[in-house]
Amino acid sequence: MNNFDGALNLYPEICIDNFSSSVLFSRKIRCFILTHFHDDHMKNLEDHRFYTILKQNMDIVKFYCSPVTKDFISICNKYNHLTDVCHEISIDTPFIVHISNKETVTVSFSGSGHCPGSIMVFIEGSRGNVLFTGDFRLPANTVSCLSVFKGTFDNADKKQLKSVDNLYIDMTFFKNKVPYIPSREESSKALIDFLKSFLNFDIKTDFTKLVYLKTSARIGYEYIYQEINRVTGYKIHVNDLIYKLYEKLPQIQNILTSDPYETPIHCCIYENRKRDLAKTDLMTSGLNSKAEKASYENLSKKVDSSKPIIPCVLDYDDEKSFKKPLKVNAVKVILSAMWFTDNPGINKIMVEYRPNQKELESPAYKPYKSIYRLCFSFHSSLEEIIDFVNTLKPKKMYCIALPESTTENTVNKYFYDSNQNFVGFHKNNENKTNFKHEDSSTRNALIKKSNNLKNKILVIKKRKSFEIFESKNSQHDSSNESSDDNNASTDNDSLKFDDSDNDEISFNKKKIKS
Numbered sequence: 001m002n003n004f005d006g007a008l009n010l011y012p013e014i015c016i017d018n019f020s021s022s023v024l025f026s027r028k029i030r031c032f033i034l035t036h037f038h039d040d041h042m043k044n045l046e047d048h049r050f051y052t053i054l055k056q057n058m059d060i061v062k063f064y065c066s067p068v069t070k071d072f073i074s075i076c077n078k079y080n081h082l083t084d085v086c087h088e089i090s091i092d093t094p095f096i097v098h099i100s101n102k103e104t105v106t107v108s109f110s111g112s113g114h115c116p117g118s119i120m121v122f123i124e125g126s127r128g129n130v131l132f133t134g135d136f137r138l139p140a141n142t143v144s145c146l147s148v149f150k151g152t153f154d155n156a157d158k159k160q161l162k163s164v165d166n167l168y169i170d171m172t173f174f175k176n177k178v179p180y181i182p183s184r185e186e187s188s189k190a191l192i193d194f195l196k197s198f199l200n201f202d203i204k205t206d207f208t209k210l211v212y213l214k215t216s217a218r219i220g221y222e223y224i225y226q227e228i229n230r231v232t233g234y235k236i237h238v239n240d241l242i243y244k245l246y247e248k249l250p251q252i253q254n255i256l257t258s259d260p261y262e263t264p265i266h267c268c269i270y271e272n273r274k275r276d277l278a279k280t281d282l283m284t285s286g287l288n289s290k291a292e293k294a295s296y297e298n299l300s301k302k303v304d305s306s307k308p309i310i311p312c313v314l315d316y317d318d319e320k321s322f323k324k325p326l327k328v329n330a331v332k333v334i335l336s337a338m339w340f341t342d343n344p345g346i347n348k349i350m351v352e353y354r355p356n357q358k359e360l361e362s363p364a365y366k367p368y369k370s371i372y373r374l375c376f377s378f379h380s381s382l383e384e385i386i387d388f389v390n391t392l393k394p395k396k397m398y399c400i401a402l403p404e405s406t407t408e409n410t411v412n413k414y415f416y417d418s419n420q421n422f423v424g425f426h427k428n429n430e431n432k433t434n435f436k437h438e439d440s441s442t443r444n445a446l447i448k449k450s451n452n453l454k455n456k457i458l459v460i461k462k463r464k465s466f467e468i469f470e471s472k473n474s475q476h477d478s479s480n481e482s483s484d485d486n487n488a489s490t491d492n493d494s495l496k497f498d499d500s501d502n503d504e505i506s507f508n509k510k511k512i513k514s
Helices: 048-056 067-075 080-085 184-198 222-232 240-245 270-280 290-297 319-323 382-392 408-413
Strands: 014-016 031-033 062-065 095-098 104-111 119-125 128-132 166-170 209-214 329-335 350-353 370-374 396-401 494-497 510-513
Touching: 048 062, 048 080, 062 067, 067 080, 067 240, 166 382, 184 209, 184 222, 184 329, 184 350, 184 370, 396 408
Parallel strands: 014 031, 031 062, 128 166, 166 396, 209 329, 329 370
Antiparallel strands: 095 104, 104 119, 119 128, 350 370, 494 510
16 A cells, blocks of 8 residues: 655655645645556545646646556546646656756656556656655566666666665565565466366356456456466456456457456456445546446446346345355455465465355355465565665665555665665564575465365464564655755746635636745
8 A cells, every 4th residue: 555645855846646635736846747547546636626737837737657547547537637638758768857947857767567557757866866666566686677777778787777866665565474475477377277277168158167356456467367368268357447447458458358248257346346436436437417327337237137147247235136046156266465475374376265254244255155365466575675675775765655564664774774874685683584485386376176175275364473573554754854845946936726626627827936
């Protein structure tokens, strides 16, 4: 979860992944950047006052993102009013940002490996160089190959990396007891091995065995979709909202379907569907008529009454739906690394999970014969984080996301000495584990099937973990840094703000002198 407040200490005129009201009306900010299209980085992005500020001050204040992220913005009714004020910048294409009428910085985007369109932001200026990773996952030993860090974009000398004064980094899985997290390729292979053992790929219609994938975000699972389709030939059923989201990525949309009976593999289940409509409401926000909204919300419009009832066509608001016996064998696979990192010691990529009695009665579990958990992550592992930081050797480091059980101060102690000099990752706690991960053969995916149910099911209870970390949460607070005010530009630019509180876009040109 993103904990970052948007403020860069060296360049407070640039705001990344924060669009809250307190930030929008800051007189300092000249540039907004969105790193990727995930909810926790887009809070308040839909605010029409943001559009108004950009429109009224288009020569002074800019909004940037990657081309793919702009495509997602343009598709979603909740955000598409921003399309004409959003500037897309391609990877490895340096551009100039005017942070005042006297000062400029050079900004470059680099792929972060998190999800389609996700970027890292590298800023070069007179106050120093800043790297903001956003959410990222890069394999070890690859950071020195990225063009953005080289002296020139055609410089292949790995020893001539650009310096990083301030590093803002995703530390989601900085967990000492789980140094290794399977790659997406390993996780996909584990899932496909399971599909091979559970499904009959020769069956093309009237499926009696179904697999439901539970994901934690709308985008970021494209590699798994592609591998499933490549190996099995099946498309993946998604709800109408997700299907529309890939409108401008036909290579992905072509392997998806909105017909729940076209495939035995689904990524459309209750939690995803409910979140899209009730919480984020990506598509229906901005639609005017009830008929327009109904066309999106009627997710079961393609259900054929002659077909058997399957989990994704159940009415989850009607308890009676769950009393009807399902004539299909549906299993659920939860794609997440968090559960595995909260339960260190599991050396399987995929395990069968037995919910407790209360969970079994919930809509999230009740329709399924079996539940599995797949370790899948689009955040860097501890090993990958260590390699990334040790390669760049930043003078200062700030965490934009942290495990619940640690603090930014604790993380910094692993890389800096008592004088705050970077010394590289070092063990300062005797209880630390060895960071060598197991051979891939011992991490192989699947718990073998067994006729003995007790042997077949791995039952693991939640427990407190990562005791070597401090127990407090920490969010980076830029107010502790004096550089905020000292480095801010004080030019004569004039910003215009709309002071109305309604949702209508108005253009009251009230000036506030910076």
